[in-house]
Amino acid sequence: MQSINNAPGQTEAERLNQHCVCVTLDRPAIVDNLVSQLGENAKEILSSTAWQQFFSNAAVFVPGQDLDHMQDIVQALETAAALPDYQQRVLSWAPRNAQLNPGPVGAFMGYDFHLGEEGPRLIEVNTNAGGAFLNAVLARAQLQCCGGATRASWAEDFDAAVIAQFESEWRAQRDSGRPESIAIIDDRPEEQYLYPEFRLAQNMLQRNGIDALILSPEALQYEAGMLYGDGKPIDLVYNRLVDFALVAPAHDALRQAWLDGGAVITPNPHTHALLADKRNLTVLSDPTSLEPWGLSATDADLLRESIPKTVRVTAENASTLWQERRQWFFKPVAGHGSKGVYRGSKLTKKTFAQILESAYIAQAFVPPSERTVLVNGERETLKVDVRLYTYRGGVLLAATRLYRGQTTNFRTAGGGFAPLLLKN
Template identity: 60%
Template sequence: MELVVQAIEAAAALAPFKERTLSWAPEIAGFDPGPIGAFMGCDFHLTPDGPRLIEINTNAGGAFLNAVLARAQHRCCTPPLQDASTNGLLDGFEGAVLAMFHQEWQRQGRDSVPARLAIVDDDPQSQFMFPEFRLAQQMLEARGIETVILDPSELDYTNGVLTARGRPIDMVYNRLVDFALEAPNHRALRHAYLDNAVVVTPNPRVHALMADKRNLILLSDARTLREWGLNETEAGYLEKAVPDTRLVSAEDAETLWSNRRRLFFKPVAGHGSKGVYRGEKLTRRVFEDILKGDYIAQNFVPAGERTLRIDGEVTTRKVDIRLYTYAGQLLLAAARVYQGQATNFRTPGGGFAPVFQV
């Protein structure tokens, strides 16, 4: 999985790949201030033939929670059999996160360190991941970076300075799902970002290059990637790991409908499993809506399963693996345990789970 992540990073750095992805991205993605995106997330299903990449996310949530969870559980999970790499990641997590934010800061031409960082999301206290925001705040403040948690409506951009609550904001850890910063109450952040007045990570360009669902069409086309200059080894990793993906088009409606049981449909700008459909469960009415929207169709890869005990009863749950990465390097691995057609946190006995290498 780490090698697949590094191959994705190599593909995304190719000039033809950038040109193609930016061709369907919003205009704001053309601005390149330098940062490459904090907390990239790559989600995999485990199969008998190896891992399969299901999705790439630019603001992957859960890393801080999973670090706490893994530390709480690692003593009970047969410690003598654990590979040292698992504990190495946990021991070095805070240092790696701090280095990541410093690098993002420096990639935009800043020196020293940011004095004040804002974790920004819409109505953050109502967000499912709000406890993680607090963990991130505590960690960053313990290392000398004043950190606030804000709704974007609290930001003001005047005379070239982004402020909140009357004080300057140097850096934004962006957890918004408005990836192009188009909403009216995101206007101050958008203007400050485009004026290079604040460092934003992850930013709209990173989302366009890495996480737009249409990019999976390119990543599943190993022949084209080879023609664009990706080396044989990296192209081979992607060829094996990335399910065939195509853009949904009304012209292909008949073929898509007849093959729907082997497909999974996702909105190109979707997030959090919203608006996704497993083909075999599609009704004609929903399929017609998909044809009118911006969707991709990805070859369906069943999730792996794990056996667990819930309230004394042995049962099975689906599981996927998320790698949190920066610049292609692993920060942490975690699992998500769930039931249903898409990942969710409502399943009894489900949610995040630590991953231990043995």
């Protein structure tokens, strides 16, 4: 550990993020954790160097009041999303498959924030938010750091909270009991970068008495009102697909199970349409709509202050957006994983012309906070995103991502997932 010099005008968390370069990650502890959870299956993960890129050696310090503020924002947003007029508005541009609502509200919601001088700003909402299981492992493998910061108890409570979440999703559609089998579904799952966490999820479910399979959608069959995977009945689908409306031909069996209610699917097209369609941010950042629809003035003000102004990119506002492009961040409506995302200051006329030919939103640019880390013995400054993994507005886990560049990635030396430590 090291001594941290206080600077005027900085919070203690800011000082620590700027000056503390302690290596807090206990990599041998992560290896032990993976082996204890996965047994022989851990070998396929540990034999690849890719898993080491998941995790940064540093932790990120966040003021406790900022975390409280982020939780308030999530709850205000989900309160707004329950309003009938809000739902009517956002479902008007949602795909047909998303109109159905069998009850589940969405496992592993992800809310992404940037932290600034004026407090947290919500920049993205995701349904099938990845990384929670990996971050739970990461949080359990931390060494003591300078400043005496504290870690919340999410890591210790994570398993029980996850199982309760899936049971709640089941009861929302099936009224009672619990699922006997869960399929973790993604396209070519073994080729996915976050495949190791599919293994962690499978193991957790099996330890808690639920049969769990990792399958591609092509391995599913829908017959006589029942969904099967590799010939086995599937009660609940933990959906990691980025085909949010389940319209791809390869997803036909899953789509039929969704439309017929033959399986509980979470997250599902309805959840994505209500919460994670990027066009929804144009409504959520506009309190003039939310208050007349019944949202309290307090919640409307909170969302107005916390969600950067967002507009749809159209031919009518194209000229203004181009002139003001340095103030905006451009995101595809149907995008995922930072694909097709552009910082306005980096835009060329050619790229902007391509944006105009697609469905895009423009979001007021909010710079991320920063964290100083050691990379090969040298101090480097990386950007910070904070993600809350939530269920029904409650936090399952909070974590951060360190990166360099326009958007989050796992290519930055010294970057990756980093645990969140509370320090005012």
